[in-house]
Amino acid sequence: MAAIFSKRNVVIGLIVLAALFPYVARNDYYLHVLTLAFIWMIAVYGLNLLAGFTGYLSLAHAGFFAIGAYALGLLTVKAEMGFWPAFLLAPVITTGIGFLVGIIALRTKEHFFAIYTLCVGYIIYLVIDKWEGLTGGVRGLIGIPAPADIGPISLSTPIAQYYFVLTILLLVILVIYRIIHSLTGKTFIAIRNSEDLALSLGISTIKNKLLSFVLSTFFAGVAGALYASFIRFIGPDIGNLNITFDLLVYMIVGGIGTLSGPIVGTLLIVWLSQNLQFLQDYRMLIFGPLLTLIVIFSPRGIVGFIAGWFTNWKLRRKVNINQAQEQAEEV
Amino acid sequence: MLETRKLTKQFGGLVAVKDVDFSLEHGKINAIIGPNGAGKSTFFNVVSGLYRPTSGQVIYKGKDISKLPANKVAELGIARTFQTTHLFEMATVFDNVVVGHRLRTQSNLLDSIFRTKRLKQEEEKCKEKALEVLKFVGLSKSVDRMVTNISQEEKKRVAFALALATDPEIVFLDEPTAGINPDETAELSQLMEKMAQQGITICLIEHKMQMIMKLAEKIMVLNYGEKIAEGTPDEINHNEEVIKAYLGGSASA
Numbered sequence: 302m303a304a305i306f307s308k309r310n311v312v313i314g315l316i317v318l319a320a321l322f323p324y325v326a327r328n329d330y331y332l333h334v335l336t337l338a339f340i341w342m343i344a345v346y347g348l349n350l351l352a353g354f355t356g357y358l359s360l361a362h363a364g365f366f367a368i369g370a371y372a373l374g375l376l377t378v379k380a381e382m383g384f385w386p387a388f389l390l391a392p393v394i395t396t397g398i399g400f401l402v403g404i405i406a407l408r409t410k411e412h413f414f415a416i417y418t419l420c421v422g423y424i425i426y427l428v429i430d431k432w433e434g435l436t437g438g439v440r441g442l443i444g445i446p447a448p449a450d451i452g453p454i455s456l457s458t459p460i461a462q463y464y465f466v467l468t469i470l471l472l473v474i475l476v477i478y479r480i481i482h483s484l485t486g487k488t489f490i491a492i493r494n495s496e497d498l499a500l501s502l503g504i505s506t507i508k509n510k511l512l513s514f515v516l517s518t519f520f521a522g523v524a525g526a527l528y529a530s531f532i533r534f535i536g537p538d539i540g541n542l543n544i545t546f547d548l549l550v551y552m553i554v555g556g557i558g559t560l561s562g563p564i565v566g567t568l569l570i571v572w573l574s575q576n577l578q579f580l581q582d583y584r585m586l587i588f589g590p591l592l593t594l595i596v597i598f599s600p601r602g603i604v605g606f607i608a609g610w611f612t613n614w615k616l617r618r619k620v621n622i623n624q625a626q627e628q629a630e631e632v
Numbered sequence: 633m634l635e636t637r638k639l640t641k642q643f644g645g646l647v648a649v650k651d652v653d654f655s656l657e658h659g660k661i662n663a664i665i666g667p668n669g670a671g672k673s674t675f676f677n678v679v680s681g682l683y684r685p686t687s688g689q690v691i692y693k694g695k696d697i698s699k700l701p702a703n704k705v706a707e708l709g710i711a712r713t714f715q716t717t718h719l720f721e722m723a724t725v726f727d728n729v730v731v732g733h734r735l736r737t738q739s740n741l742l743d744s745i746f747r748t749k750r751l752k753q754e755e756e757k758c759k760e761k762a763l764e765v766l767k768f769v770g771l772s773k774s775v776d777r778m779v780t781n782i783s784q785e786e787k788k789r790v791a792f793a794l795a796l797a798t799d800p801e802i803v804f805l806d807e808p809t810a811g812i813n814p815d816e817t818a819e820l821s822q823l824m825e826k827m828a829q830q831g832i833t834i835c836l837i838e839h840k841m842q843m844i845m846k847l848a849e850k851i852m853v854l855n856y857g858e859k860i861a862e863g864t865p866d867e868i869n870h871n872e873e874v875i876k877a878y879l880g881g882s883a884s885a
Contacts, residue, residue, distance in 0.1 A: 479744055483747070483751060484731075484737055484739050484744065485741055487731045494719070500682065501714075502711075502731065502732055503706030504703055
C-alpha cells in the first residue's frame with residue numbers, strides 16, 4: 302500500500318494529471334486560470350528559495366517579477382527583438398538588477414531587510430508607473446507577442462501555452478529540487494538556521510546570501526517574462542505590493558521552506574478565489590482568518606503540517622514495531 | 633601556534649577585552665575563566681573572527697589573522713562552538729552535521745543543478761565525514777533522530793561534531809557544559825580529553841571550577857576584560873588576585 306504512494310509515483314501521477322488536464326477540463330477558462338497559477342508558482346518558488354530556505358524575506362519580489370515582464374515587453378515591442386532572444390534576455394536583466402540590489406540589501410538583516418526590500422519594491426513600481434517615456438506609464442504596454450513557434454510547433458493556442466508554461470514550471474521545480482538537496486541548498490539552510498554558526502563553519506555568508514537572492518530574482522524574472530507573453534498586456538500594477546503579498550500568501554499557506562508548498566498554496570488560494578468571486582472584496586474576510594490560523598497553528602503551512610503528522614505517524618509505528626519485537630523476544 | 637598580542641575590543645566606551653596577551657598550549661586543553669561579564673565570550677568572538685579587534689593582533693602559525701572574516705579563520709583550521717548550540721531543531725542530527733565539512737568542498741551552483749561527478753563525490757565525502765565525527769562524539773545511534781527530540785547533552789555533542797567536521801586544529805568551546813548535570817559533565821569532559829588526545833588543541837570557557845581544575849593544563853583568568861592571571865590549575869588556585877576577583881575585594885582585606 303505504502304509503495305503505491307512512494308514519492309516517485311506521486312510525482313509521476315501529478316505530472317500525468319497536469320498533462321491530461323486540458324483534455325479533461327475541455328474549458329479554455331480553466332486552462333487560462335491554471336496556466337496563470339503555474340506562472341505564479343514559478344515566482345513563489347523563487348521567493349521560497351530566499352525566504353524559506355535562506356531566511357531572508359524579500360518584499361521586492363513583485364518588483365522583480367515586473368522587471369522580468371517589462372524587460373520582455375520592451376524588448377519585443379519597442380526594441381522589436383525576436384521573442385526567444387527577448388525571453389532569454391529578460392531573466393538575465395532581472396538577475397543583473399537583482400545582483401545590484403542584493404549587494405546593498407543584504408547588508409541588512411531580518412526586519413530591516415524586509416523593510417528595505419519593501420521600499421525597493423515600491424520604488425520599482427514607481428519607476429514603472431512614472432517613467433512614461435519608457436514604460437508607457439499607467440497606459441501600460443500592449444501588443445506583446447505570444448511565444449514564437451518552435452519549428453513546426455505552434456505556441457499560440459491556449460493548450461500549447463499551457464504546456465509551454467507547464468514545461469518551464471517542471472524545469473524550475475527540478476532545478477530548485479536539485480539546489481535544495483545539494484551542498485548549495487544545505488549551505489542556504491545553514492545560513493537560515495544561524496548566520497554566526499554558518500560563518501564559523503567556514504561558509505561565506507555574504508556570497509551565499511547573494512547567490513540565493515540573485516536566484517530568487519531570476520525565477521521572478523522568468524515568471525514575469527512568461528506572464529507578459531501569456532497575458533500580452535502589462536501595466537505597472539503587476540509590480541505593486543499587492544502582488545508581493547499575494548505571492549507571500551501562496552507561500553505561507555502552502556508551506557514556507559517546503560518543496561511542494563508553492564504548488565499547494567498557489568493552487569488552493571487560486572481555486573478559493575475563483576470559487577469565492579461572488580463575494581468580491583469580501584473574500585478577504587475568509588483569507589485573513591485563514592492566514593492567521595495557519596501562521597499560529599502551522600507556521601510551516603499545509604505541507605509542513607502534513608509532513609509533521611506523517612513523521613509522527615512513522616515514528617509511532619516504529620516504536621510500536623520495536624515494542625512488539627521486544628515483547629516477542631521476552632516471550 | 634595561536635597567540636594574541638595586546639588584544640583589545642571596545643564597544644563604544646566599554647572596553648570588553650583589554651590588552652590581552654595569551655598563547656595556547658599546543659595539543660592540550662586550555663581554559664579561560666572569569667566572573668560573568670569578564671569578556672570571555674568577546675575574547676572568543678574576536679579570536680574566531682566574528683568581531684574585529686579594536687587593536688592588537690591574533691597570530692596563528694606566524695600570520696596575523698585578526699582582520700580575516702570568521703569563515704576564513706575557520707578555513708585555516710580554527711573551529712568553535714557557541715553557548716547556545718544554534719542547531720536546526722527540525723532536522724535530523726545527520727542533516728545538521730553534514731554541512732560541517734562544506735568548507736572543504738568546491739562544488740558550486742552549477743554542480744548542484746547538473747549533479748556533476750564532483751558534487752556527488754563531495755557529497756559522499758561530507759556524508760562520510762559527518763558519520764565519522766558523529767561516531768567520534770558517540771552519537772552513532774542517534775544519526776537519524778530529530779534534534780528537538782535529543783537531550784541537551786546530546787545537542788552539545790552534535791555541536792562538537794559540527795566543529796570537528798571542519799577538520800580543525802584548534803577548537804574553541806564556549807561553555808560546553810552549561811545547563812548540563814554533573815554526570816553528563818563528566819562524560820563531556822572525557823570527550824574533550826579524547827579530542828586532545830587526537831592532537832586537537834582545545835580552548836574552553838567554563839564556570840564549573842572543579843571540572844576546569846581537573847581538565848585544563850593551562851588557565852587564563854579574565855576580570856573586567858583584563859588578564860589577571862595565567863598558569864597551571866595549581867598556580868591559579870593559589871593566586872591572590874584570582875581569589876579576590878571571585879570572592880570580592882574585602883576577602884583579603
